Amino acid sequence: MPPQSVIGAAALPAGRDAVRSSRHIPARAVCRRRGRPWHPARLRLGVLAFVLCLVPRAAQGQQASMQGIVTSSSTGSPMEGVAVVLEAGGQRVKTVLTDRNGFYQIGGITPGSYTLSGLHIGYSRYELSLTLASGERRTANFTLQLAPVELKGIVVTPERGAAVRDLGRQVVTPAEIRAVPVPAGSGDLATYLQTLPGVTTTGDRGGQLYVRGGTPAQNLALVDGIQIYQPYHILGFFSVFPEDLVSSADFYAGNFGARYSGRTSSVLDVRLRDGNPNRYRGMLSVSPFLAEGMAEGPAGNGLSWLASVRHSLVEQTSEHLMGALQPYGFDSQLLKVTATNGEAQRCSGMALRTSDRGRLDPAETTSHVEWQNLVVGGHCVTQGKGILRLTEVNVGFSSFDNAAVSRGSSIFRSGISRLQADAHITSMIGTLPLYAGFHISSEGMTSDLTEIFGIAERNSGIFGTDVYGEAGIPLGTRGELRPGLLLTALPIAGAEPRVRMSWEPFGRASEKIQAALGVYRQSLLGTSDLRDVTNVFVAWMTSPDDIPMQSVQGSLGWQQSLGGGVNWSIEGYFKRMRDIPVPAWNALPQFTTRLVLADGRTHGLDARLQWNRPHFYGFLGYGYSWTEYQVTQPEFVGWFGDSVQSYHPPHDRRHQVNAVASADLAGFKASARWQFGTGLPFTQPLGFDEAFDYWAHLWDPGHTLGTERLLLDRPFNGRLPTTHRLDLSLERSFNLPVGQAQLQAGAVNVYNRRNMFYYDLFTARRADQLPRAPYLSLTLRSK
Amino acid sequence: MGDGIPGNPPGRHSGTGFVLPWGRRPRARSARRLAGLLALVLATGGSACDDSFTPLAPGAQRFSVWGYLEVTRDTQWIRIGSLRSTLLTSGDSLPVQATLEDLTDGEIIHLRQTTVRSDVISPLDSTGTTVHNFWTTVPIRPGASFHFRARGDVANSVDAVIRLPTDYRMEVLLGQSWNRTRSDSLVLIGLHYVAFVTATTVTVDSCGDASADQSYAPVSDSLSDPHSTPLFRPTPGRGCGPRYVVGRTLSVVGSGSMWPQGSGSNMGDVAPGNITNGVGFLGGTLSKTIPYENCDYASNTLNDPYCRLRYDSTTVTLMGRVWDPLCGNPVPRALVTLQELEPRAPEVAKIRSIYTDADGRFWMSALVPAMHYAMTVHRNERPAILTGSPGQEFYDYQTTVVFTSGQQATHDVDLLGHDFLLCPTR
Structure with missing residues (x-):
């Protein structure tokens, strides 16, 4: 049972200053010995002093500590971002925020009487008076009640939004997802992510996201802790994460912590919403692009469930609405069951299936691409009893199969399946938060690449194990240093040190410097034909010669809240990538599984400005990125005179601007999104010629015809035209006896810009993606 | 984290009002800058309305040249075409003047052009294919070198140097029954580059004749002299009674320079060749085809594992x-x-x-x-x-x-x- 809420302040055992001084004086006293000349003995003492500076309170075992989980009364789910404040005599002693599991922990508390408060916007304040004894480890779980009216006085809410990140982590909430117009009844995480600087797409179709110079195969996507290989649908607006299913998502554009392994570019860690444990609810929505339904409710004995079905309709409606067939289709089905045992234990099981198919060139009826995901997994969070600890365990299976048929002749198939088990512990030693865990996985890959001139089949598998640890080391009262180490035993042993830092130079939490530096390795490779930016086929394989891809990446940024709901941030980053597998260059446009290893460099800058008011949300993002690969191939010598060629890969979008605005106007909600991107690199053809194969025959040109072929120039020496697009939507909600109806009208690509396109070099035919697409959607939500 | 509420708006957090580090006026200035930046972005987007797309790499028109000069042939053929933006070919003659200059005596050979409309229909061109052949009947001698040049109307030209091999000799070493390996060898004497070698075996049985080829890839580097290549005796596999080897031939195409390495789907790996300012390959060859029959010693007194046949x-x-x-x-x-x-x-x-x-x-x-x-x-x-x-x-x-x-x-x-x-x- 959660402790009873008590409104009012408790008596203070000591003032705020007394509490602070008891914690900090010993450490500072040692640190101040820096001014003397150094000699070896003093150097050793200095190292010891430095360690003591970083870990000043770890050994103070007589102090008390607390932990707890905060849940919402309306959903029964853990609440992230709740400010848990420990006060003594009206003075704040300590404030921490709950994490993604609603978990908080406070260490280094001087024994005495305190008031513990829990605060979150939209919820009533929770207060608890308590007295902590020496060495006591108190667990205080509590539930926040929804507040029908806006809170007066201090409104504590962690700043959220695209311009706010904490140690590289950006928390995406359904409300932010909703602010970006999508031609469907609900927002979608895929569309939202595309508005972020540093995130690039190479087309409106295919659902490939490139983050800060990385490729889609270098991104890690997790759904309730289980990996999903392709979380985006073939129509770029949509992912398997619609607004109604997402509880929240953590997005790292780079420099993620040691908790995440096996990828080098970005992390998208999505937590699905639990089903409502109190009542049944449902949602139905239909638009020309999509029909979807969602239902949830209690199942007794602490169980709840959530089910969702989505089916695309654009293939059936596009000819009428857009004047051109959009031959794409996708389906997805999700079922999630959650079981809770108080706040201390929560387990969920989830099954997700997706299926996508389509023709990237609508006119080429003999070509198509298709893929399927299947994800089944379980996720358990358990709070320790009598000790400060939260344990997360994930066990799951994930598979991904994709196939591409080109002109009825070339068939490529590739599949990958994965069994995984991982555990993560959040704990505390003294005042030092510790994060540790391990991953075990087994992945099997198959590929069947039948080409005109032969067949290449490959089966392989890898077994992976790693352990990691991270510590949250306070930097005085103004920041935190989060060093971590990931040690991989299999498939290729190695160490990945990573460190992240947050620093408040002026002592105000609204102004932060954030920096990070780390090593990242990836042994599992996803290979695509880079020459065709619309090609979404991915062949998964192990790294050649057991050389893992590796990157060293760093970032330095500043973020600031200007008040009035305005936040801005700027962050520069760099990456040095080694042994990136890329398809070998060939003068002929054909898919190849021959890989060569490239070295890459990326640097860039993200700038974000966000204005968040009760009736207005605005976001402006600018991303500058520069990525270059360097490849050595003997074939280059004959064609270009040098075996080393440097080029900008096809996702190297130099400048990108995104503007999103959403406002409530006279009962309507109007949303707009404008995006602009400079052209992406592509490999220009030299032209067609007729060639003779003189390898084993002296074909006589006087009496025989050669073979027609298309020759390509240097890799990625051309740039596609710039792209820009405006999407608008207008929404009105109506209250119904059983719930709410939401009518939305809008248009994608309002001024009908010819943006990304498929270009058939053999026929000189251009197939533009996504013309102007008006839509009308209706969504019904039960109470 | 330290005390305080992370992310709390500064004005509320401090309770003393909020002042930007650089004061209020710059804040207004930065707002104007922001508006200016937004206007610039919009202007950039609005002006970037050219969505035309030309896939081909810019540059002068390039030629594709394929062919070889063969000593043993009466007529030498060279195919010249321009790199085209589509698969379609033009029926017009190619405005190109092609010559061969003998690098020994400076003699210029003007190649004549023949435009041929082939009935071979490509998948995308139902009207057939037009090709341009350039030819000469001037005799070509072993060891000669030529400078090929083709000039187009738009001042672009392609060049290549064609080197023919000098006359060369061959030996075939046939393994004897007391030779454990019994493998045969081809020895080339006086030849530095080989385009390819093809060994053909013809057998006859009750079903008739049958033949099998064994090809040997070109050697990328210059050969040692003499150069030995193992030969394998291919045997057509057919079950029609006793088989009799009625012919074995070796076709050797000697080259005066390095020969292209790619084949079939690997044609893209073939370097653009020896065509300057263009793509393709022009070679010079001296082909020889020799019978490659049985040879045995009447007795084993020499204990020589090979019966040596010399061809010159x-x-x-x-x-x-x-x-x-x-x-x-x-x-x-x-x-x-x-x-x-x-x-x-x-x-x-x-x-x-x-x-x-x-x-x-x-x-x-x-x-x-x-x-x-x-x-x-x-x-x-x-x-x-x-x-x-x-x-x-x-x-x-x-x-x-x-x-x-x-x-x-x-x-x-x-x-x-x-x-x-x-x-x-x-």
């Missing part, structure tokens, strides 16, 4: 046909044997043998001039229906032959049968 301008080639004059038919599967009668000591007599093909023809080469050979033609078959057991159908033919240096000799043989009433039906 002095050795003799013998061709002929074995004929059944009574029936008026060629005699297939007859064993033609030439045994050296007076080998120069300490050499041991070589026995050369080959079976006649379905037309009764045989071909033997690398015979030594001035050497006397005992020639025997033997047909060791007799239909069992007559005798109850297989036997000899024809009388053996025996004679002595001698050749002069470099001779291309012909020797037809009439083989008399035991019973002319047993003429086979052809």
